[in-house]
Amino acid sequence: MKKIEKREKQLAMKPNLSHLFSGLAGGLLVLGASYLLPAKSSVQAVEIKTETVAQLPKESPKEQLPKAQEELGQLAHNMGGARAPIDFSAAAEKVMPAVVNVTSISRFKPRSRREEVYMELFGRPRDNQSTGSGVIIGKQGYIVTNNHVIEGATEIEVTLYDKRKYKAELVGTDPSTDLAVLKIKAPNLPSVELSNSDETKIGEWVLAVGNPFDLNFTVTAGIVSAKGRNINILGNRKASIESFIQTDAAVNPGNSGGALVNAEGKLVGINTAIATPTGTYAGYSFAVPINLVKKVVGDLMEYGEVHRAYLGVMIMDVDSDFAKQEGLFVSQGVFVSELIDGGAAKDAGIKKGDVIVGIDGQNVRSVNELQEKVGSRDPGDTVRVKVKRGKKELVLNMKLKE
Structure with missing residues (x-):
């Protein structure tokens, strides 16, 4: 930013x-639960417990209110925003x-x-x-x-x-x-506040804002369903990066390029694609995470092109089968199969057979996630890379190269 x-x-x-x-x-x-009356023995247990509670001093309604507000506020926070997610009007008014x-x-x-x-x-x-x-x-x-x-x-x-x-x-x-x-050349332009997509959590509420089917400035709501998704829509484009935020907010043709924001109205990603057999929304939509957007947009504004950082490695995903085959002591991460001479990884001390499991304190579970985190950095940046080498865990400083 x-x-x-x-x-x-x-x-x-x-x-x-x-x-x-x-x-x-x-x-x-591509673009309330209900409870049945418990058995008689359970009711008796509740009656005994009630006698004990009755001995405690009762709280007045005024004393109970702050506790209730605190619990409600914590529930709202856990669900992705500072206020209860049943009303997204403040976030919508902020971003539209x-x-x-x-x-x-x-x-x-x-x-x-x-x-x-x-x-x-x-x-x-x-x-x-x-x-x-x-x-x-x-x-x-x-x-x-x-x-x-x-x-x-x-x-x-x-x-x-x-x-x-x-x-x-x-x-x-x-x-x-x-x-x-x-x-564009225009006076008095509003702009949206940018978030940190590394902090976006699965299960968090999000809003998609755009123009589906020429229904201008439509707002839909959903949750973050997954992060780091690769849906192979960019094909064989050179150095393509697919590490999408997946959401179930309704997105349709015309939403492409629109905003995905959190419950505070901060930009989380740019809506890009849907997975569908019909050409319209089928429950799965995907957005480019804002941390990657910041890097790309900043470069395009400054240079007119993107200066991309590289590790200088050949890599592949690790799963339990691959870990067993290679004798690894970790079941997820990014396996280094080859190193390029003069590359950032080799200069930092990474070896063939290492498994990259983290970047700058953020866990890395797949090639998609690693590409996103490296792709949001600039050549010349130094990152701390956590690797598994056999049973050892190492943290290496790596200066990224172009």
Whole structure:
């Protein structure tokens, strides 16, 4: 976030020399319990217990109220927010003004004189137009969305919550994470507060805000169902990183690029895909975690491209079968099968056969999680890597390389 704020200040002092783009090519990628009366013997036990309680001094209603409020507050905290999750209005009101509708237009361009003549005789083909969502992340007019929302677009138009419309400039894209950054020139822009997705917990309440089926600024609720999901939607793109936050909040075509926020209205991720046999919501949606978004967006704003950090290793997931086969003393983590000469891992002292189980105090259980945590760092950053080497556990300092 510091990188984003720093870049905003730098750009605020520079004239804007970029030309405008617009459009969209893409759409979504995959996009009370009740109790029965107990037996008689149980009732008798309760009667005996009641006699003992009756001897204790009774609390007045005023004395009971603070305890009840404290217990209710703790319950709300455990369920993902500072207030009871039955009312998400405060979080929705906080984030909705920072969510935008992204309209992408792809205009047909003749590739030869023959095509030009054909168009003169029979007319120009209709423009392709589709919509998605985006999130304002800075006062300077920066908007994050999905790469597939604007891929191939010749024009991009952004509609704000207050219905103002602006042509958007394409700042940069990162197909390996399916993220893109746009910029508009507009006064008095709201922006959303960013969270730390490493602290997001499974079971925590979240809201998805976007524009499904052109139903602008729709809010749906659900919980975080899983973290570190790889659903193989980015294909064989170079250095692709898939470590999605999975949620059951309803997400549909048009939600791509929209906000996933926690119960406090802080941005947790960017909604990107759904797993479905029908093309519409079927209970599983996926968002790019905000810590990875911060890194990608910061680089695109500063350099126009992403400078990615690498470990310099060949790796694979560890499970109980693999651990038994290799004689490992851990049943999950990331197995180092090969080291690249001159790579960060080899320089740090990691050896072939080590199992990486943590980065900077965060547990690492899979290749997806490791890629996310390394992908959110910059080349030159030093991280503390926890590895299992036989029965020993080591912590090594590693300086990441590009």
